Amino acid sequence: MARRSLNEGVYLSKMNRNAGTIRLVKSWMQQLLILLGALLAALLIGAILLAIARSNPIRAYYVMFTGPFSSRFGITETLVRATPLLLVGLGIVISFRSGILNIGGEGQILAGAVTAAALALVLQSWPAPVLIPLVLLAAAAAGASWGGIAGWLKARLSVNEILSTVMLNQIALQIYLYLIRGPLIDPQEVAYGTGVPQTALLPRQVWFPRLVPATRLHAGLILALLLAVLVYVFLWRTTIGYRMRAVGAGPAAARYAGIRVEFYLILAMALAGAFAGLAGAVEVLGVHHRALEGLSGGYGFSGIVAALFGRLHPLGTIPASLLIGALILGADMMQRGVSIPAAMVMAIQGLVILFVVSSDILLRQPELLSRMVPRLAKKR
Amino acid sequence: MEHIIQQGLLVGVLATGVRLATPFLLAALGEMFAQRSGVFNLGIEGIMMMGAFFGFLVTFFTGNPYFGLGSSLIVGFLMGLLMALVSVTLKAEQGISGIGLYMFGWGLSGLLFRLYVGGITSIPGLGPLHLPVLSDIPHIGSILFNHNWIVYLAYLLVPVAWFVLFKTPWGLRVRAVGTTPEAADTLGVSVNAVRYQALIVGGVLAGLAGAYLTIGQANMYADNITAGRGFIAVALVYFGRWNPWGILAGSLLFSMADSFQLWVQVMGITFPYELAVVLPYVTTILALAVSVGRVWTPAALGRPFDRGSRG
Numbered sequence: 001m002a003r004r005s006l007n008e009g010v011y012l013s014k015m016n017r018n019a020g021t022i023r024l025v026k027s028w029m030q031q032l033l034i035l036l037g038a039l040l041a042a043l044l045i046g047a048i049l050l051a052i053a054r055s056n057p058i059r060a061y062y063v064m065f066t067g068p069f070s071s072r073f074g075i076t077e078t079l080v081r082a083t084p085l086l087l088v089g090l091g092i093v094i095s096f097r098s099g100i101l102n103i104g105g106e107g108q109i110l111a112g113a114v115t116a117a118a119l120a121l122v123l124q125s126w127p128a129p130v131l132i133p134l135v136l137l138a139a140a141a142a143g144a145s146w147g148g149i150a151g152w153l154k155a156r157l158s159v160n161e162i163l164s165t166v167m168l169n170q171i172a173l174q175i176y177l178y179l180i181r182g183p184l185i186d187p188q189e190v191a192y193g194t195g196v197p198q199t200a201l202l203p204r205q206v207w208f209p210r211l212v213p214a215t216r217l218h219a220g221l222i223l224a225l226l227l228a229v230l231v232y233v234f235l236w237r238t239t240i241g242y243r244m245r246a247v248g249a250g251p252a253a254a255r256y257a258g259i260r261v262e263f264y265l266i267l268a269m270a271l272a273g274a275f276a277g278l279a280g281a282v283e284v285l286g287v288h289h290r291a292l293e294g295l296s297g298g299y300g301f302s303g304i305v306a307a308l309f310g311r312l313h314p315l316g317t318i319p320a321s322l323l324i325g326a327l328i329l330g331a332d333m334m335q336r337g338v339s340i341p342a343a344m345v346m347a348i349q350g351l352v353i354l355f356v357v358s359s360d361i362l363l364r365q366p367e368l369l370s371r372m373v374p375r376l377a378k379k380r
Numbered sequence: 381m382e383h384i385i386q387q388g389l390l391v392g393v394l395a396t397g398v399r400l401a402t403p404f405l406l407a408a409l410g411e412m413f414a415q416r417s418g419v420f421n422l423g424i425e426g427i428m429m430m431g432a433f434f435g436f437l438v439t440f441f442t443g444n445p446y447f448g449l450g451s452s453l454i455v456g457f458l459m460g461l462l463m464a465l466v467s468v469t470l471k472a473e474q475g476i477s478g479i480g481l482y483m484f485g486w487g488l489s490g491l492l493f494r495l496y497v498g499g500i501t502s503i504p505g506l507g508p509l510h511l512p513v514l515s516d517i518p519h520i521g522s523i524l525f526n527h528n529w530i531v532y533l534a535y536l537l538v539p540v541a542w543f544v545l546f547k548t549p550w551g552l553r554v555r556a557v558g559t560t561p562e563a564a565d566t567l568g569v570s571v572n573a574v575r576y577q578a579l580i581v582g583g584v585l586a587g588l589a590g591a592y593l594t595i596g597q598a599n600m601y602a603d604n605i606t607a608g609r610g611f612i613a614v615a616l617v618y619f620g621r622w623n624p625w626g627i628l629a630g631s632l633l634f635s636m637a638d639s640f641q642l643w644v645q646v647m648g649i650t651f652p653y654e655l656a657v658v659l660p661y662v663t664t665i666l667a668l669a670v671s672v673g674r675v676w677t678p679a680a681l682g683r684p685f686d687r688g689s690r691g
């Protein structure tokens with residue numbers, strides 16, 4: 001693998017700039033086409049499933065696709081949902097690029113969210129310019145430690161990170177529920193005897209400012225966009241980023257080149273966790289203003305879809321998050337509008353993953369497509 | 381008096397533990413074949429959800445748990461086939477495709493459940509199979525011989541899986557394509573065909589494990605009824621070192637921890653129950669940490685087979 005990319009580099013540098021650009025554009029277009037193909041195929045299967053379930057797929061998709069774009073509410077809500085997706089997705093990009101798969105987004109989100117809420121409640125009276133950065137940093141640190149555990153287990157004891165992150169998700173969920181039902185529960189819920197498992201409302205000064213009045217669109221979006229650029233610079237313009245990608249491209253070769261593979265594996269997982277933890281804090285400070293049950297709502301998994309759909313590129317993850325955010329919102333609107341359960345969108349995202357990872361083979365071996373097409377044509 | 385309570389508790393923990401091991405055993409033994417053939421199927425959880433749901437749905441409509449069971453097996457077969465198509469033929473990255481399969485199974489079962497059923501509804505399930513003499517032995521009878529037949533089947537599958545894997549030509553082929561696929565290919569074994577078969581066996585067993593949860597245990601369906609059991613089953617395969625007996629030991633260790641945590645809740649011991657629920661997951665991570673690393677793994681695990689330019 002490493003050898004091939006080396007040759008490719010030499011090859012590209014020998015070509016004149018123009019040809020290089022054309023090649024780049026062509027592969028870019030190819031990637032886009034394959035991604036759109038994957039999405040369409042997933043939606044088509046979704047439609048067939050709906051039809052089998054005796055629901056009208058056209059009516060469902062009409063609501064799902066026009067809803068998010070037909071009103072100010074729809075557009076801003078799409079952005080609200082894209083924000084945590086982008087943050088989680090950025091962490092996924094870092095970890096996948098470093099060759100370690102972070103499936104623990106759900107748990108890391110909760111770790112970040114509960115840390116953010118607890119800290120903001122303890123430091124009630126602190127001024128916003130100090131408190132907000134502190135809360136965000138603490139949440140990122142909480143997520144980083146939760147992810148770092150899996151990274152450490154992988155690097156030191158070669159425990160499969162997929163399995164450990166899945167287990168850590170369950171553990172984080174239970175601890176989270178315990179905290180918001182017990183020690184951190186809103187005193188008012190206890191006083192009124194309602195007992196809804198959620199923390200008290202956070203002090204007003206830590207709430208993120210709203211970007212559009214009378215909507216839920218908050219400043220977290222800007223933070224996420226800035227971080228996307230930062231992650232791009234980090235991965236492609238710094239030595240640490242280069243080493244992490246080298247570990248991802250081939251750990252044996254990286255070790256041979258003198259890179260401390262174990263360290264970068266742990267770092268990759270900690271960074272992935274930090275971004276997910278940040279996503280949890282952003283949901284708390286920007287949307288709910290408290291930690292409550294069902295806070296994550298699958299963002300840890302949908303973030304993987306966003307990252308994969310963004311071709312594991314920090315900037316590509318931006319439009320991908322918008323798309324997945326719109327899909328999730330559209331599904332919610334579909335549930336309310338034509339009462340088709342929003343669980344549908346999880347199935348579609350699963351199919352999108354399956355199609356995207358399946359179509360990778362077409363990008364790796366483009367000759368396969370040219371070989372398959374005439375064969376298919378001949379059969380007809 | 382206290383002595384009797386303690387004895388009752390012990391019998392309760394053990395009997396529940398023996399029962400709770402069933403879905404882990406079924407799913408993990410199936411996953412063992414898939415991993416032995418070189419494919420890491422993380423989608424087991426999704427397959428179990430589909431198996432659990434379709435078993436429930438068909439029983440709900442027909443009133444016959446055996447029809448439900450049959451449909452779970454069919455759904456498991458199809459999901460295994462889908463995973464094989466994606467991971468074997470299309471050579472997708474297996475960890476990620478498994479997550480895709482999981483989300484697909486989760487979303488689809490959730491969608492159909494809300495469309496067709498909507499709420500908690502109970503269905504007729506499989507009752508315990510009363511074995512003459514054996515079931516009536518005090519204590520031991522209720523620990524070992526007072527379960528429905530899927531439980532016995534799961535335990536019976538341990539030696540069967542061992543025999544199939546190590547003593548039959550097919551088992552040899554499965555092990556061959558999982559360790560040295562190139563050599564197996566040279567000897568005329570179709571690597572991809574064997575991997576398809578192993579994934580389908582895994583899918584069917586995961587479907588059965590799901591069916592056990594709805595038809596055999598709860599007699600109802602609820603969202604996320606599998607609660608990560610499929611993922612734990614995958615971990616148990618690592619813990620059991622790709623060997624049926626090791627998987628049996630892991631499943632029992634795990635289900636006893638789970639049973640203990642359930643009985644702690646039932647006995648009303650003042651302990652935050654969320655922290656008790658965590659116990660089995662912590663056990664799994666610790667078990668993985670102490671067992672993985674120094675041991676043998678199928679050499680070609682996670683590596684799609686490419687015959688090279690001949691295609």
